[in-house]
Amino acid sequence: MLKIIKYFLLDILNNKVVLGLSLFFFIVSMSLLYLDENQNKAILSLMNIIFIVVPLISMFFSANYYWNSYEFKEILLCLPLKREKIILSEFIAVSLSISLSILVGLGVPCLIFGAETNIYYLILLAVILNISCVALSMWMVILTKDKSRGLGLVLLMWFYLTMLFDVLLISIMMNFSDYPLEKIVLVLASLNPIDLCRISMMLQLDISALMGYTGALYKEYFSGSGGSILSLSILMLWIIIPVYLFVKKFGQKDI
Amino acid sequence: MIEISNLHKAFQKLKALDGIDLNWNKGEVIALIGPNGSGKTTLLKCLLGLVFPNSGDIRLDKSSIINSYQYRERIGYMSQISRFPDQLKVVELQEILTDIRKKNNAQLDLDLFHAFKIELYKDKSLKTLSGGTRQKVNAAFAFMFDPEILILDEPTAGLDPISVEIFKEKIKSIPINKKYLIITSHILSDLEEITTRINYLQDGKVKFDLSMDQLIQKTGQNKLSKAIAQFLSSN
Amino acid sequence: MKNDFLILLGLLLFFNCSNANTLISNKTHSIKEAVRQAQCGDTITIDPGIYSEGNIVIDKSLTIIGIGDCILDGEGKFEIFTIQADDISLINLKFQKSGYSATNDFASVKILSSKYFHIHHCEILDSYFGIHISNCSYGSISECKIIGSPDKEQNTGNSIHIWKSDHIQVFKNFCKGHRDGIYFEFVTDSYIYENISSHNIRYGLHFMFSHSNTYFHNKFIENGAGVAVMYSKNVVMHYNLFKENWGPSSFGILLKDITDSKMYGNQFIKNSAGIYMEGSNRCIIENNLFKENGWALRVQANCNDNEIKKNNFINNTFDVSCNGSLVLNKFDNNYWDRYVGYDLNKDGVGDLAYHPVSLYSVLVEQNPAFLILLRSVLINILDQVERIIPILTPIDLKDNSPSLKYYKFND
Numbered sequence: 083m084l085k086i087i088k089y090f091l092l093d094i095l096n097n098k099v100v101l102g103l104s105l106f107f108f109i110v111s112m113s114l115l116y117l118d119e120n121q122n123k124a125i126l127s128l129m130n131i132i133f134i135v136v137p138l139i140s141m142f143f144s145a146n147y148y149w150n151s152y153e154f155k156e157i158l159l160c161l162p163l164k165r166e167k168i169i170l171s172e173f174i175a176v177s178l179s180i181s182l183s184i185l186v187g188l189g190v191p192c193l194i195f196g197a198e199t200n201i202y203y204l205i206l207l208a209v210i211l212n213i214s215c216v217a218l219s220m221w222m223v224i225l226t227k228d229k230s231r232g233l234g235l236v237l238l239m240w241f242y243l244t245m246l247f248d249v250l251l252i253s254i255m256m257n258f259s260d261y262p263l264e265k266i267v268l269v270l271a272s273l274n275p276i277d278l279c280r281i282s283m284m285l286q287l288d289i290s291a292l293m294g295y296t297g298a299l300y301k302e303y304f305s306g307s308g309g310s311i312l313s314l315s316i317l318m319l320w321i322i323i324p325v326y327l328f329v330k331k332f333g334q335k336d337i
Numbered sequence: 338m339i340e341i342s343n344l345h346k347a348f349q350k351l352k353a354l355d356g357i358d359l360n361w362n363k364g365e366v367i368a369l370i371g372p373n374g375s376g377k378t379t380l381l382k383c384l385l386g387l388v389f390p391n392s393g394d395i396r397l398d399k400s401s402i403i404n405s406y407q408y409r410e411r412i413g414y415m416s417q418i419s420r421f422p423d424q425l426k427v428v429e430l431q432e433i434l435t436d437i438r439k440k441n442n443a444q445l446d447l448d449l450f451h452a453f454k455i456e457l458y459k460d461k462s463l464k465t466l467s468g469g470t471r472q473k474v475n476a477a478f479a480f481m482f483d484p485e486i487l488i489l490d491e492p493t494a495g496l497d498p499i500s501v502e503i504f505k506e507k508i509k510s511i512p513i514n515k516k517y518l519i520i521t522s523h524i525l526s527d528l529e530e531i532t533t534r535i536n537y538l539q540d541g542k543v544k545f546d547l548s549m550d551q552l553i554q555k556t557g558q559n560k561l562s563k564a565i566a567q568f569l570s571s572n
Numbered sequence: 573m574k575n576d577f578l579i580l581l582g583l584l585l586f587f588n589c590s591n592a593n594t595l596i597s598n599k600t601h602s603i604k605e606a607v608r609q610a611q612c613g614d615t616i617t618i619d620p621g622i623y624s625e626g627n628i629v630i631d632k633s634l635t636i637i638g639i640g641d642c643i644l645d646g647e648g649k650f651e652i653f654t655i656q657a658d659d660i661s662l663i664n665l666k667f668q669k670s671g672y673s674a675t676n677d678f679a680s681v682k683i684l685s686s687k688y689f690h691i692h693h694c695e696i697l698d699s700y701f702g703i704h705i706s707n708c709s710y711g712s713i714s715e716c717k718i719i720g721s722p723d724k725e726q727n728t729g730n731s732i733h734i735w736k737s738d739h740i741q742v743f744k745n746f747c748k749g750h751r752d753g754i755y756f757e758f759v760t761d762s763y764i765y766e767n768i769s770s771h772n773i774r775y776g777l778h779f780m781f782s783h784s785n786t787y788f789h790n791k792f793i794e795n796g797a798g799v800a801v802m803y804s805k806n807v808v809m810h811y812n813l814f815k816e817n818w819g820p821s822s823f824g825i826l827l828k829d830i831t832d833s834k835m836y837g838n839q840f841i842k843n844s845a846g847i848y849m850e851g852s853n854r855c856i857i858e859n860n861l862f863k864e865n866g867w868a869l870r871v872q873a874n875c876n877d878n879e880i881k882k883n884n885f886i887n888n889t890f891d892v893s894c895n896g897s898l899v900l901n902k903f904d905n906n907y908w909d910r911y912v913g914y915d916l917n918k919d920g921v922g923d924l925a926y927h928p929v930s931l932y933s934v935l936v937e938q939n940p941a942f943l944i945l946l947r948s949v950l951i952n953i954l955d956q957v958e959r960i961i962p963i964l965t966p967i968d969l970k971d972n973s974p975s976l977k978y979y980k981f982n983d
Binding site: 085086093096097150153154158161162163165333336337 | 387407408424437
Binding site for chain 1: 887
């Protein structure tokens with residue numbers, strides 16, 4: 083399996099896209115950290131960008147790569163290799179290369195400027211979010227028959243996760259505002275990896291204080307060492323479940 | 338022995354395979370022929386595990402190959418349309434395949450590489466090669482690991498006459514009695530020298546399954562195309 | 573510090589009593605004994621050492637000065653000084669472990685019905701109440717360090733507790749780790765300045781029914797619930813620092829029923845709410861800095877005629893929130909870092925009005941659970957849309973002439 087991951091990785095790195103991505107992240111974080119004398123504000127701006135851009139890039143890139151590497155997969159599939167291994171290798175290679183570009187593009191400027199620990203937590207979240215989005219997107223793409231439909235579904239998914247989901251959340255909170263919603267909202271927010279990351283990050287910046295009782299409840303769940311572990315493990319589920327689904331689906335898919 | 342029993346496969350409403358029953362023995366050279374869309378490629382893809390049949394089974398030496406993968410180390414496959422990853426160079430693909438597939442101290446069969454002079458383009462990326470050249474590369478890879486089961490889907494399509502001859506010589510040179518050879522082609526004249534058995538598919542069904550000798554006997558024709566035409570019209 | 577000391581010594585000259593002998597306590601080996609022997613107007617100096625003498629009642633005008641390290645220990649059982657006399661000065665004394673009682677307000681120093689008291693340069697550690705003053709006038713507490721180490725709000729009193737007094741000066745003190753740092757009830761005409769009050773369990777400063785007081789150059793940092801001031805009028809607060817009062821029900825300052833007061837030149841930094849106003853009228857809030865607060869200003873709908881002008885608003889999660897649509901307060905000439913208008917005539921004032929209440933802050937005000945959506949893409953978009961076409965936010969709540977320049981206050 084390592085061999086297959088290696089060949090996928092070589093193939094991806096051959097493509098200059100990953101280099102471009104690293105450069106993009108590098109320039110964005112460099113300029114934010116350089117321009118903002120206030121690091122807290124820089125974190126917030128960086129967070130806004132990361133939680134929009136990282137899912138979009140991860141999803142679009144992996145969907146596109148799935149189709150670009152289709153011929154390569156065909157060749158591999160005729161070899162005595164387990165299908166599950168092939169698709170898992172592709173998943174690992176794709177998420178590894180984007181994670182790498184995030185780590186380099188965001189991490190290096192932070193090291194240069196000596197950023198505070200919150201930024202490193204943000205980078206960790208960005209990496210996990212990226213892996214989760216790659217998994218989701220590969221699932222979408224394997225579910226569909228052709229490239230354009232796959233990309234369409236992936237973009238829809240991104241739109242849903244970044245915006246539509248929050249619209250639903252708002253309408254639920256508006257319509258049922260007479261009821262104690264805290265716990266329900268908490269559970270609902272876990273149904274979206276982007277929201278989960280955002281909330282986890284907000285609580286790291288101790289925004290919970292603004293929420294009174296609700297905030298105390300959220301903090302208990304999502305922050306502190308126990309809460310971080312909980313939110314990180316829910317995020318892990320957001321990786322494991324889609325991976326399971328697409329591996330299974332790919333195992334039964336006609337090429 | 339490859340036993341295909343009651344194989345069905347439908348793509349949405351289109352029935353690509355509609356109850357295929359075939360037994361292939363070691364030492365046979367099977368010519369899988371039939372009109373476009375008769376299910377030849379689907380059958381081969383089922384054999385390779387690229388496509389999953391809706392029902393039925395394929396057994397190789399008594400064990401089912403559905404959802405198995407180990408058996409593929411015995412297969413060499415030359416696909417109908419030689420699609421390759423764009424960026425890869427010939428030599429790189431060769432390295433990858435060797436890396437994944439080669440058994441310790443097994444001898445690689447590079448005859449076709451030399452015969453087709455593939456060394457000349459080994460540093461070119463597969464994208465830049467012409468269709469015919471790609472087909473040559475494809476053929477060379479199929480034979481490279483000296484597989485027990487050779488599956489050749491339209492091998493001669495796109496090859497120039499000289500290359501076709503080289504290719505046929507290569508097939509004749511391998512020890513047939515230890516191998517399974519399954520070839521599809523529309524160019525029947527290419528097949529008649531080497532094939533021992535004809536499987537004719539139509540609309541996902543086996544129209545006839547005869548050895549070359551039987552076919553010649555029954556029709557009195559020794560040209561394959563004429564023999565088939567006559568057999569089909571007389572039935 | 574030296575000057576203050578001289579002033580205080582000078583004040584001694586105004587003592588009412590005619591005789592002014594000096595007694596030294598180590599001659600008597602007991603403060604109690606020294607107090608008993610002393611006559612009105614005497615000065616007692618105390619040599620270094622630890623004095624555990626239970627409750628010491630002082631009922632005559634005295635000046636008590638510690639020479640070096642003299643520690644008065646309440647052993648966790650007693651109130652140390654109970655003073656019921658005019659013209660009292662306590663200088664350079666150290667108190668520790670005054671008793672705790674659920675029924676009595678035991679303090680290290682308690683002064684009852686006194687005029688002209690001065691507590692200077694004293695240190696009070698681990699006490700229930702630090703300094704407890706009631707029904708006094710014309711006194712000062714200066715340069716004292718009052719530090720407690722409580723675990724619960726119930727187990728501690730206030731650092732400086734003043735009740736029903738007037739003309740008091742509280743300055744340059746350091747109050748830490750009590751229930752309230754500085755507590756005033758029915759205190760008038762007093763000055764509170766250059767104190768530092770931090771890490772108190774409840775409020776850094778807490779006053780009620782205390783009119784016409786002036787607070788300046790104080791620092792209130794990391795108190796459990798910030799600062800709460802209530803039911804008072806003619807309060808002047810300037811150049812104070814309210815910082816890092818961060819918690820679910822914490823404020824930089826809570827103004828409850830404060831009227832006709834002025835706040836200028838203060839800094840509100842990293843508080844969950846910079847100013848929380850409730851039932852406050854005719855206050856002028858000017859030239860303050862609001863930076864990195866959760867809410868810079870939370871104005872309840874029962875506040876009228878307040879003027880908020882020429883302040884800086886920077887990096888606050890919410891600039892202003894409001895729980896009603898009727899707006900009776902005036903915002904003018906403030907600098908808002910979120911303002912995106914233009915200034916065609918180059919007069920330094922934006923040509924478009926700024927609406928400091930965002931749609932999202934309205935939603936959050938209605939239901940705090942909405943905070944879970946903070947900084948989501950959707951909220952950013954909704955806020956932008958609402959800014960162009962206001963539907964839910966109060967249209968009248970606006971700054972008609974927002975400053976484009978950040979005010980540089982000379983502090």
